[in-house]
Amino acid sequence: MALPQAKLDLTEERIASLDLPKGGWSDAARSDALSRLRLMGLPTRRDEYWKYTRPDTLTQAEAPRAAVFEGEDTPLFDDIDRLKLVFVDGVFDAEASDDLSLEGLSIERLADSKADIHWAKDLYGALETSGQTPVHRPLAALNTAFANDGLLIHVTGKVSKPVNLIYTHESETSDAMLHHVIKLDAGAEMTLLENGPAAARFNKVMEVDVADTARFHHVRAQGRDHERRAATHIFARLGSGSLFKSFTLTVNGVMTRNDVIVELTGDDAQAHVAGACVGDGDFHHDDTIFITHDAVNCESRQVFKKVLRNGATGVFQGKILVKPGAQKTDGYQISQSLLLDGDSQFLAKPELEIYADDVACSHGSTSGAIDEEGLFYLRSRGVPHGLATDLLTIAFLAEAVMEIEDQTLADEINARIEGWLLRRRG
Amino acid sequence: MLEIKNLHVKLEEEDKQILKGVNLTVEAGKVHAIMGPNGSGKSTLSYVLSGRDGYEVTEGSATLEGKNILDMDPEERAAAGLFLAFQYPVEIPGVGNMTFLRTAVNSQRKARGEEEMSSSEFLKVIRAKAKDLEIDAEMLKRPVNVGFSGGEKKRNEILQMAMLEPKMCILDETDSGLDVDAMKLVADGVNALRSEGRGFLVITHYQRLLDHIKPDVVHIMSEGRIIKTGGPELALEVENNGYADIKSEEA
Numbered sequence: 001m002a003l004p005q006a007k008l009d010l011t012e013e014r015i016a017s018l019d020l021p022k023g024g025w026s027d028a029a030r031s032d033a034l035s036r037l038r039l040m041g042l043p044t045r046r047d048e049y050w051k052y053t054r055p056d057t058l059t060q061a062e063a064p065r066a067a068v069f070e071g072e073d074t075p076l077f078d079d080i081d082r083l084k085l086v087f088v089d090g091v092f093d094a095e096a097s098d099d100l101s102l103e104g105l106s107i108e109r110l111a112d113s114k115a116d117i118h119w120a121k122d123l124y125g126a127l128e129t130s131g132q133t134p135v136h137r138p139l140a141a142l143n144t145a146f147a148n149d150g151l152l153i154h155v156t157g158k159v160s161k162p163v164n165l166i167y168t169h170e171s172e173t174s175d176a177m178l179h180h181v182i183k184l185d186a187g188a189e190m191t192l193l194e195n196g197p198a199a200a201r202f203n204k205v206m207e208v209d210v211a212d213t214a215r216f217h218h219v220r221a222q223g224r225d226h227e228r229r230a231a232t233h234i235f236a237r238l239g240s241g242s243l244f245k246s247f248t249l250t251v252n253g254v255m256t257r258n259d260v261i262v263e264l265t266g267d268d269a270q271a272h273v274a275g276a277c278v279g280d281g282d283f284h285h286d287d288t289i290f291i292t293h294d295a296v297n298c299e300s301r302q303v304f305k306k307v308l309r310n311g312a313t314g315v316f317q318g319k320i321l322v323k324p325g326a327q328k329t330d331g332y333q334i335s336q337s338l339l340l341d342g343d344s345q346f347l348a349k350p351e352l353e354i355y356a357d358d359v360a361c362s363h364g365s366t367s368g369a370i371d372e373e374g375l376f377y378l379r380s381r382g383v384p385h386g387l388a389t390d391l392l393t394i395a396f397l398a399e400a401v402m403e404i405e406d407q408t409l410a411d412e413i414n415a416r417i418e419g420w421l422l423r424r425r426g
Numbered sequence: 427m428l429e430i431k432n433l434h435v436k437l438e439e440e441d442k443q444i445l446k447g448v449n450l451t452v453e454a455g456k457v458h459a460i461m462g463p464n465g466s467g468k469s470t471l472s473y474v475l476s477g478r479d480g481y482e483v484t485e486g487s488a489t490l491e492g493k494n495i496l497d498m499d500p501e502e503r504a505a506a507g508l509f510l511a512f513q514y515p516v517e518i519p520g521v522g523n524m525t526f527l528r529t530a531v532n533s534q535r536k537a538r539g540e541e542e543m544s545s546s547e548f549l550k551v552i553r554a555k556a557k558d559l560e561i562d563a564e565m566l567k568r569p570v571n572v573g574f575s576g577g578e579k580k581r582n583e584i585l586q587m588a589m590l591e592p593k594m595c596i597l598d599e600t601d602s603g604l605d606v607d608a609m610k611l612v613a614d615g616v617n618a619l620r621s622e623g624r625g626f627l628v629i630t631h632y633q634r635l636l637d638h639i640k641p642d643v644v645h646i647m648s649e650g651r652i653i654k655t656g657g658p659e660l661a662l663e664v665e666n667n668g669y670a671d672i673k674s675e676e677a
Contacts, residue, residue: 382504395520
């Protein structure tokens with residue numbers, strides 16, 4: 001079916017604004033991705049999965065400006081022993097980074113990887129391609145075709161400390177595209193931390209292949225720059241008995257769209273995807289999650305909590321698809337918003353599609369104000385109104401934050417949330 | 427300590443007068459009890475004093491050590507030394523009991539211009555007080571009142587009272603939902619807090635709590651007024667004859 005002219009123009013205009021990287025093992029994947037993109041076209045408001053989020057600023061040829069946040073924050077995860085890898089406006093900064101070596105894994109920069117044969121060749125764009133069915137994700141195809149930088153991480157054992165990707169934003173007009181590929185061998189384990197605003201506009205794809213019994217922990221925080229825009233995709237494939245845990249904190253940001261697409265392909269695997277976001281004013285945050293159960297006895301959890309005020313918008317589109325034969329599936333999904341005033345809105349579209357008869361799937365979505373009973377109880381014990389509201393807000397987010405296994409990391413995330421609340425209490 | 431004069435209160439939402447001129451003075455060091463049938467306004471009195479939304483004072487005053495508390499926010503009343511043990515303690519998922527208590531203690535101290543309690547000092551104090559109330563470490567860690575039994579919730583109220591060391595304690599139906607053993611434990615906790623500088627107002631339906639917490643003065647409340655005041659023997663009279671006799675006596 002031919003694309004509508006407007007969509008075609010939009011897509012071609014965007015393609016024309018970019019240079020297709022050439023040379024090496026990724027050429028074929030890039031050219032395939034470009035064909036995929038041309039067939040799908042970039043998203044517009046008419047697309048089913050873009051009804052609640054305007055895609056125009058994410059798809060237009062030129063990135064809207066975003067002021068660089070100047071703050072006195074101590075860097076996140078600063079007290080944690082970790083391998084630091086820094087990107088400035090989407091370009092790897094070797095000077096500012098630690099050496100690309102750590103026991104249990106190998107790391108290479110996508111931009112440097114020009115050989116014809118590479119382990120990442122089978123993965124780059126492959127999980128993204130698989131994740132295009134049944135829902136199109138054109139911004140991810142755009143990324144696969146044009147991303148020039150990113151990391152190729154091959155995890156062969158248990159990694160002793162977290163790998164921290166730090167995304168610094170320095171230019172008001174930066175338009176960054178990063179593509180990471182992470183392959184965990186059987187039994188391997190790693191923790192990936194990501195933080196920072198990245199750029200004025202950021203398009204990121206991460207493909208994660210988690211082999212049998214491997215464990216992948218992911219914690220990210222998306223930076224305080226209020227005017228930044230981001231469209232991120234995580235594509236994960238899980239082998240049997242493996243674990244995938246991803247948590248995202250979003251504080252500020254005028255436009256954030258986070259897609260997470262997980263395929264449970266091996267029996268007894270577990271996927272937990274969680275997010276907490278806090279925003280006000282023209283803050284717009286969209287979590288779009290798609291979890292496919294295609295194996296027996298797998299567990300998936302989606303826990304998404306949003307605190308919204310002064311006209312902020314939160315979106316949740318979450319799906320659990322249980323394929324025929326995926327018996328003993330345990331699927332859980334909760335999306336909740338705490339609206340701190342009457343101006344904010346939360347739009348939720350939970351979806352369950354089940355083709356197996358022996359499964360337990362539950363989902364719930366709520367929107368509400370601060371619990372007045374709890375508030376009065378706290379105040380009657382001497383806790384001032386502002387602090388009592390903050391305590392209840394942190395409590396509201398707790399179920400999502402608790403998905404982070406490592407307590408030190410969870411504490412760091414909570415401290416960020418407290419910081420946001422404190423700044424708003426004045 | 428607590429002085430209530432001609433207090434008239436109506437519900438904000440509907441035009442319904444609940445308290446119709448309550449007069450009551452609780453002296454420091456004394457335990458006053460208020461008894462009365464359902465709907466007499468006992469709980470409303472406790473809520474109005476602690477500053478809950480939804481009530482409108484149309485006439486009269488309430489002062490704590492001479493300060494008008496009716497104009498204060500609930501947290502200011504707490505810092506001034508008022509404490510209400512809730513009839514139905516509220517569950518707060520996600521907030522640890524310990525965090526809640528430390529925040530409350532230090533918020534009050536801050537409001538009064540006192541030094542905040544350090545974590546180690548706080549731990550030491552709370553452990554000792556929790557032990558007296560048979561509250562274990564596990565219960566201190568759990569979210570406030572979530573999954574607590576009726577008895578655990580009431581003991582938790584008394585623990586808060588013990589930690590906050592208020593000047594004026596109001597106990598709203600603290601005996602409701604308690605078996606005899608739990609009631610004894612709660613009463614012991616309250617009795618341990620009785621002191622020269624502290625006043626108590628114990629609201630209850632039944633005489634049985636007053637067997638354990640011996641009141642100095644007993645008031646009978648009916649239809650928004652205190653209709654009779656006497657010594658502990660008044661509670662026994664209610665127990666034996668019910669409220670009907672006293673009401674008809676007044677009429």
